[in-house]
Amino acid sequence: MAEAGISANRLELLQIADAVAREKSIEKDVVIAAMEDAIQKAAKSRYGSENEIRAQVDPKTGEIRLERLLEVTDDVTMEATQISLEDARRRNPEAQIGDFIAEELPPLDFGRVAAQNAKQVIVQKVRDAERERQFEEYKDRVGTIVNGIVKRVEYGNVIVDLGRAEAIVRRDETLPRENFRYGDRIRAYVYDVRREQRGPQIFLSRTHPEFMAKLFAQEVPEVYDGIVTIKSVARDPGSRAKIAVISRDQSIDPVGACVGMRGSRVQAVVNELQGEKIDIIQWSEDAATFIVNALAPAEVVKVVLDEDAERIEVVVPDAQLSLAIGRKGQNVRLASQLTGWDIDIMTEANESERRQAEFAERSQMFMEALDVDEVIAQLLASEGFSSIEEVAFVEENEIASIDGFDDDTASEIQTRASEYLERVEQEMTAKRKELGVDDALAEVDGVTTPMLVAFGENDVKTVEDLADCATDDLTGWNERKDGETTHFDGILEGFNVSKQDAENMILAARVKAGWIEEEPEPEPEEEAEAEGEDETEASEDESGDTPADDADTDTADA
Structure with missing residues (x-):
């Protein structure tokens, strides 16, 4: 009878493990390992926590086996966990120092407290295993x-x-x-x-831009198959969205594929998004074309791009301004998010006023710097000159070719421009020294005297200070948050310095400071070898005996 009772308990143990594994969708081995941990904890409580006890549950029979592990050692200091080599060899003649001897313990009779503790351990282990399974399943x-x-x-x-x-x-x-x-x-x-x-x-x-992209992938087979690619998505959740698409197959219209027959495909997405209006736009590699498309349904007259700052000025007819901006700026904001460019919208009247203001500003600058009358200043401005440097260093005949100018006038204007630049240079040099900027900084390639003043005003006074700068420190940077872009000025803001120019300055400063070594130029021998190879190839081409030539001839004959 006793044996039958034990068998029933073992069977019940395995049935419980099976049921828990199925219910929690975890492996049965994990449940049995949790049971082993629980029995092990209960056994330590019964025999003493100083003992090293191992519990094993046979996954086939449900039999529980308890063992105490003893480490074989020369010097026994803890009798609960160690055994001498002599005693160990009585049990196992092949025992060596560092081995473990397993001493079987009698079956454990669980009391109420031990059973409750075992239950808590099993529940916790199973919960941890379930959480790990959930994480592994959903992280992918x-x-x-x-x-x-x-x-x-x-x-x-x-x-x-x-x-x-x-x-x-x-x-x-x-x-x-x-x-x-x-x-x-x-x-x-x-x-x-x-x-x-x-x-x-x-x-x-349900507001993430990628949610809309995935919905289109479910509704549009061409998107799912990768024939039509969704390049970018901009959303004002629940109100309006813009999505840019492109097709790798010239015979398939990406916009038409996403719209579907009588708008069936796009309507399915609109219904899922509670009536959110969706503008589907043809993506273009050309930034200006893409931005014009993104501002639809507004018409665009002209665009002016500033690629370094990723900013574009868009000119629209006066009557189209409100349409281009959209309600509460929605249309231009979504177009900006879609393209990644900052978009400034202005009417033709605004642009005309701005151009007149710029023309007047340049004319005034030429009048003051060159000490000329208004007519001459306006002629220079209308010819496209925008700075004194351009006037000073351009070919003299370019100025002489302006209507009403002759060689003497052109020479005099360039002389005055050079004198003005020299005066400015002297003033800037004095200011630079007053700010404490090192002379060595002026020797860095690309750095001008006005830049040195700007450096000094921003505590960049040595070559090491410049070498320690990042590109953004010089040119400024943009931060995009909630669809709005904020520009932070750099030290050389207004100097028309590109990121590449700034990077070259910093690298030159690091070389000068000894932080890095200058990359060696290609050796003349290598260049000569390369030239020799080119000449060899050229001679082969002339001989007409190369396989490529034969192939070309065959093609032409065909």
Whole structure:
């Protein structure tokens, strides 16, 4: 009878392990390992925590085996965990120093407290295994769409049952005027999975731009197959969105593919997003063309690009201004997010006024710097001269060719321009020295005297100070947040210095400071060898005996 009772208990143990593994969707081995840990903890409590006890559960029979491990050593200091070599060899003649001897312990009779502790250990281990399984399963699903059922709503946050895990759609990740109730089906985008103390947290979003891209992939076979690519998405969730698409197959219109027959495909996405209006735009590698497309339905008359600052000025007809900007700036804001460029919108009248102001400003500058009358200053400005340096260093005949000018006038104007620049140079040099800027900094390639003054005003006074700068420190940088771009001025703001120019200055300063070595120029021998190879290739081409030539001849004959 006793043996039958023990067998029943063993069978029950395995049945429990099977049931827990199925319910929690984890491996049975994990449950049995948790049971072994629990039995081990109970045995330590029974026999003393100083003992090194190992518990094993046979996964086939359910038999529990308890053993105490003793380390074989020369000097026994802890009888509970160590055994001498002499005693160990009585049990196992082949025992060596450092080995472990397993001493079997009698079966453990669980008391109420021990059973409760064992239960807690098993529950905790199983919960940890379940959390790890959830994390491993969903961490690879970031960037995909999942379907679930609303479990509850807490302070606007929607808790979603995904079947094998729970996820959350935070209030700011739901669409405006969107209400969910218990039992509603919900579709959302997995944008983050984090390991946290209370278990893996799966964050879903219905406002993420990629949610719209994935919806189009589900509705448009060409997007799913990769024939049509979604290059970028900009959304004002629940209100309006713009999506840029391009096709790698010339015979397929990407915009038409996304719209579908009578708008069926785009309408399916619109319905999922609670009526969010979607502008589908043809993507273009040419920034100006792309930006003009992105501002649709507004018409654009002219664009002026500043590639270094990624800023573009767009001129629209006066009647199109409100359409280009959109309600509360929505259209231009979405176009800016879609293209990654800062967009300045102005009317033709505004542009004309600005051009007149710039013309007047340049004319005034020439009048003051060159000591000429208004007519001459305006002639220089109208010919496209924008600085005194241009006037001083341009070919003299370019100035002489202006209507009303002759060689003597051109020579006199250039002389005055050079004298003005010399005066400015002297003033700047005095100011630079007053600021304490080292003379060595002036020897760095690309650095001018006005730049030295700007450096001094920003505490860059030595070659080492310049070498320690980053490119953005000199040219400035842009930070994009919530669709708005903020520009931070650099030390050389207004000097028309590109990022490449700034990088070259910093590298030159680091070489001069001895921080890095200057890259050696190619040796003349290598260049000569390269030239020799070129000549050899040229001679082969002339002989007409090369395989390439034969192929060309065959093609031509065909």
